[in-house]
Every structure is written in structure tokens, then in C-alpha cells.
Amino acid sequence: xxxxxxxxxxxxxxxxxxxxxxxxxxxxxxxxxxxxxxxxxxxxxxxxxxxxxxxxxxxxxxxxxxxxxxxxxxxxxxxxxxxxxxxxxxxxxxxxxxxxxxxxxxxxxxxxxxxxxxxxxxxxxxxxxxxxxxxxxxxxxxxxxxxxxxxxxxxxxxxxxxxxxxxxxxxxxxxxxxxxxxxxxxxxxxxxxxxxxxxxxxxxxxxxxxxxxxxxxxxxxxxxxxxxxxxxxxxxxxxxxxxxxxxxxxxxxxxxxxxxxxxxxxxxxxxxxxxxxxxxxxxxxxxxxxxxxxxx
Numbered sequence: 494x495x496x497x498x499x500x501x502x503x504x505x506x507x508x509x510x511x512x513x514x515x516x517x518x519x520x521x522x523x524x525x526x527x528x529x530x531x532x533x534x535x536x537x538x539x540x541x542x543x544x545x546x547x548x549x550x551x552x553x554x555x556x557x558x559x560x561x562x563x564x565x566x567x568x569x570x571x572x573x574x575x576x577x578x579x580x581x582x583x584x585x586x587x588x589x590x591x592x593x594x595x596x597x598x599x600x601x602x603x604x605x606x607x608x609x610x611x612x613x614x615x616x617x618x619x620x621x622x623x624x625x626x627x628x629x630x631x632x633x634x635x636x637x638x639x640x641x642x643x644x645x646x647x648x649x650x651x652x653x654x655x656x657x658x659x660x661x662x663x664x665x666x667x668x669x670x671x672x673x674x675x676x677x678x679x680x681x682x683x684x685x686x687x688x689x690x691x692x693x694x695x696x697x698x699x700x701x702x703x704x705x706x707x708x709x710x711x712x713x714x715x716x717x718x719x720x721x722x723x724x725x726x727x728x729x730x731x732x733x734x735x736x737x738x739x740x741x742x743x744x745x746x747x748x749x750x751x752x753x754x755x756x757x758x759x760x761x762x763x764x765x766x767x768x769x770x771x772x773x774x775x776x777x778x779x780x781x782x783x784x785x786x787x788x789x
Contacts, residue, residue, distance in 0.1 A: 731773025738766020
């Protein structure tokens with residue numbers, strides 16, 4: 494038997510109102526692993542009932558608490574049942590079952606602790622433009638703040654080995670959890686790699702409104718980054734605002750000394766820049782101090 498065959502592979506599925514997809518998905522996934530966790534995140538349909546009848550371990554959330562809460566529950570349950578590998582898999586039918594073996598390969602060969610299925614490593618992948626722009630923007634933010642070098646920080650198709658399940662304890666309840674896990678893992682020197690996957694965007698399989706879903710991802714990610722890296726998130730913009738304010742302030746003084754008049758618009762930009770910059774720098778310093786104390 495290969496190393497991966499000797500491992501306890503658990504598949505975790507966050508699900509909200511996925512009664513259309515969950516049955517066929519679970520039947521197919523049973524060919525990969527008999528241990529499947531479904532987090533029924535406050536569904537108002539038959540998602541949880543169907544999953545239980547098909548033999549999945551179902552975690553019930555009384556209300557829809559968000560993607561992050563579902564992933565947190567799946568992480569805890571996978572750790573509780575002593576999983577060697579956790580594969581997270583979306584319930585909306587957009588991921589291909591055959592790509593699970595691709596995701597598992599780097600863990601099998603002990604070259605990664607986290608494997609991300611990336612949509613951007615597949616040259617034949619067609620991604621809706623609005624998704625591509627949003628994903629790339631958030632991924633850039635993740636790379637800058639977390640020191641990672643990845644192409645798809647928002648992919649829900651991932652594999653985590655036992656070391657990750659033992660060490661990383663996600664806290665974010667929103668969509669920012671994807672970023673949180675990567676940043677925490679990078680800081681802990683875990684090995685992160687990506688493999689190409691194909692995502693199926695044909696048909697209306699997703700239950701998420703793309704605009705509200707995209708907004709939630711961006712806001713949740715920004716919230717996490719703001720708390721995790723306050724000096725970067727607030728400090729750098731603060732310095733920029735302060736420098737702009739000082740430049741306009743010097744310009745105002747120069748005009749007054751030469752012409753004896755104050756140009757209101759220029760002066761207002763200068764004052765506003767200094768005030769905004771000072772507030773942001775103070776905010777970054779205070780938050781950094783608080784976060785440092787809490788981490789101790």
C-alpha cells in the first residue's frame with residue numbers, strides 16, 4: 494500500500510442550502526474516502542438530512558454563520574477524529590472529484606503541509622472576469638501581508654496534513670478564513686504549495702449571489718489583515734497621507750510667503766492629509782501594541 498492509502502483521509506464540505514448537489518457529490522466522494530464531514534451551516538432545506546442518510550458525519554449549525562465558521566467546525570472535527578489529511582471541498586459542484594488525487598500528491602510525497610488547488614495554474618481554465626479580478630486582488634493582498642507566493646488564495650479546494658490540523662486554529666468566521674490560515678501557516682514555517690485544478694463554472698450550481706459573496710470575501714479578508722498586520726494596513730497609508738499633507742502644507746506656506754494669500758483648497762488638502770495620516774499612524778501603533786500583548 495502507498496503512503497496515502499495508509500493515511501486517514503477526511504473530506505470536509507461546508508454546505509448551505511445544497512440539497513440539489515449534496516447527494517450526488519457524497520456518492521462520488523465515497524469512492525475517495527469513507528470519512529466525510531459535512532458542516533450544515535444553518536440550511537433551510539434538506540441538506541443535513543440527505544447528508545446524514547448517505548453516511549456523512551454532519552455538524553449542525555443552528556443558523557447560517559458563514560464560510561469561516563463552517564471551516565472552523567470542520568477543522569475541529571477532523572482534529573477530533575485524528576485525521577491524517579483533511580481535504581476541503583466545495584458543495585456547489587464546481588470542483589472535480591478526480592482532482593483530489595492531484596491535491597493529495599504533494600502531501601503523499603511529504604513536500605507540502607498545505608496544498609491549494611489553483612485555478613490560475615491551469616492554462617485552459619476559463620474564469621468569469623469578475624471572479625478573476627477579485628481573486629487576484631485578494632491574493633495580492635494576502636501575498637503582500639503574509640509573505641506568501643501563491644496564485645489563488647481564495648480556493649476552497651485544499652488539503653491539510655496532520656501538522657496543520659494540530660497547530661493551526663482558525664478564528665475568522667467570515668470568508669477571510671482562507672487568508673487567515675495561509676498567513677498563520679506561513680508564519681509558522683509550514684510548507685505551502687499549489688497544484689493546477691479545473692473548476693466547472695457551467696450552470697447555476699452555486700447558491701451564493703456573486704456580488705454579495707465577493708463583497709463578503711473582500712471585507713472579511715481586509716478585516717483579518719487589518720487586525721493581523723496593522724502597521725502595514727494602517728501605517729503605510731498613514732505615512733502616505735501625512736507626506737501628502739506636509740507637501741501641500743509647505744506649498745501653502747510658500748504661496749503665502751510669495752503672494753501674501755492662502756489658497757483654501759490647497760490648505761485644506763494639506764490639513765486633511767496631516768490629520769488623516771496622524772490618525773492612521775496612531776491607529777496602527779495602538780492596534781499593533783494591543784495585538785502584541787494579546788499574543789503573549
